[in-house]
Amino acid sequence: MMKYRLICKQCGTDNRQFPQWFAQNQQCYGCGSKHAEAVYEADYSKLTALYQENPDSFWLYFDYLPVENRENIISCHEGAIPIEEWDFFEKIAMEQYGINCKAMVYRNDKNGGTNTFKDVAASLAATVFKENGVSEFCVASTGNTATAYSKYLALEGVKITVFVPKDITEDSINEIRSFGQNVVPVDGNYADAKKMAMEFHEKSKVLISAGNIDPIRVEAKKTMVFEFMRQLGKMPDVYIQAVSGGTGPIAIDKGVREINPTFPDVVLPRMLLIQQDLCDPMVQAWENAVANNFPKGYEKEYPVIDNPPTEVSILSTGNPGMYPVIAPIVKKTGGTFLRVKETDLVNMAKRVYQERKVYLGPASIVCLLGFFEALEKRQIKDGETVLINVGEGADRAMKFKAKI
Numbered sequence: 551m552m553k554y555r556l557i558c559k560q561c562g563t564d565n566r567q568f569p570q571w572f573a574q575n576q577q578c579y580g581c582g583s584k585h586a587e588a589v590y591e592a593d594y595s596k597l598t599a600l601y602q603e604n605p606d607s608f609w610l611y612f613d614y615l616p617v618e619n620r621e622n623i624i625s626c627h628e629g630a631i632p633i634e635e636w637d638f639f640e641k642i643a644m645e646q647y648g649i650n651c652k653a654m655v656y657r658n659d660k661n662g663g664t665n666t667f668k669d670v671a672a673s674l675a676a677t678v679f680k681e682n683g684v685s686e687f688c689v690a691s692t693g694n695t696a697t698a699y700s701k702y703l704a705l706e707g708v709k710i711t712v713f714v715p716k717d718i719t720e721d722s723i724n725e726i727r728s729f730g731q732n733v734v735p736v737d738g739n740y741a742d743a744k745k746m747a748m749e750f751h752e753k754s755k756v757l758i759s760a761g762n763i764d765p766i767r768v769e770a771k772k773t774m775v776f777e778f779m780r781q782l783g784k785m786p787d788v789y790i791q792a793v794s795g796g797t798g799p800i801a802i803d804k805g806v807r808e809i810n811p812t813f814p815d816v817v818l819p820r821m822l823l824i825q826q827d828l829c830d831p832m833v834q835a836w837e838n839a840v841a842n843n844f845p846k847g848y849e850k851e852y853p854v855i856d857n858p859p860t861e862v863s864i865l866s867t868g869n870p871g872m873y874p875v876i877a878p879i880v881k882k883t884g885g886t887f888l889r890v891k892e893t894d895l896v897n898m899a900k901r902v903y904q905e906r907k908v909y910l911g912p913a914s915i916v917c918l919l920g921f922f923e924a925l926e927k928r929q930i931k932d933g934e935t936v937l938i939n940v941g942e943g944a945d946r947a948m949k950f951k952a953k954i
């Protein structure tokens with residue numbers, strides 16, 4: 551019996567496991583699609599007992615991850631991070647908006663690898679590569695994935711070449727090099743870096759990260775759903791995240807679909823996805839869809855911002871290729887996309903530092919500003935529990951940190 555199988559999302563072909571998937575150049579052998587989803591032979595009722603544990607990583611959920619042998623696990627204590635209640639957020643919600651809500655902050659900056667919510671994916675990737683004898687990999691990244699993969703793959707002796715846009719911070723480049731990995735700064739933006747990575751993948755036959763639908767990334771991040779259940783005892787009513795590519799919402803959707811048949815109470819939270827005004831193609835697309843009452847095919851209509859002038863390099867996806875996948879997920883949850891002002895970042899970061907003595911990176915602050923924008927737009931209701939997914943610490947954004 552196989553623990554898991556990779557099933558094509560387009561045509562339903564069973565692509566077996568990672569050895570076959572990698573040998574097929576990460577494509578379905580039925581239809582060529584790159585979108586496969588892991589399906590498990592697993593007893594989900596065992597999750598209830600796991601929720602009683604006090605894990606030191608997301609590997610608590612080994613039975614529901616695409617790895618056969620525990621001995622292959624590469625971990626730096628990621629993914630079992632605290633969810634904190636931030637009462638100063640709740641106070642503002644009450645005093646300024648008359649809303650009585652719970653503000654629960656998911657502290658990805660406390661991940662043991664590189665202090666970002668990319669650590670779980672990097673841990674799973676390193677583990678899958680160890681199990682399947684992969685020795686080389688490549689990825690295009692705006693910084694956090696690049697750093698996390700560089701560190702975790704180095705632990706397993708896997709070489710990675712990362713293609714990064716030229717506006718990525720010096721701190722990130724130095725950190726990637728410190729792990730002995732190969733970083734290629736591309737003279738262009740994130741879209742150009744992706745193109746270069748794809749060329750390298752095709753020419754050198756090196757495996758590549760398949761973007762936001764990559765089964766490794768999705769499987770790692772779906773464990774968020776398990777963690778919400780373990781720590782909150784229920785799903786939040788609202789989920790807020792800064793969105794760039796969209797792995798987060800795709801993974802939460804997958805996690806809920808996976809366990810809902812066993813736990814019918816586990817349903818999707820209303821998703822509020824946040825972008826900053828200097829790179830907001832998904833917000834623009836959504837506003838347009840709302841204005842036109844969601845015409846048929848609305849999800850295929852989105853703008854491409856060629857050179858987004860944003861300074862939040864982590865959130866600089868000007869070409870939101872995943873919008874057609876993400877918009878329907880947001881719509882079915884009754885959620886929305888919201889825009890915040892990049893000029894408000896530093897003040898919010900200062901405020902957070904004063905209240906909690908924690909330095910957060912700019913992408914995290916975009917998410918936190920989203921909480922207030924949601925209140926302003928009446929998107930949070932009385933009595934709701936709001937999960938705010940804070941994605942990163944400030945250590946790779948020293949210039950930003952200096953302003954806090």
Ligand SMILES: Cc1ncc(COP(=O)(O)O)c(C=O)c1O
Binds near residue numbers: 666791792914
């Ligand atoms: C800190 C942080 N927040 C948000 C995002 C957006 O992630 P996604 O849109 O892939 O869910 C990223 C991705 O790089 C990130 O590093």
Ligand SMILES: [Zn+2]
Binds near residue numbers: 578
């Ligand atoms: Zn297929």
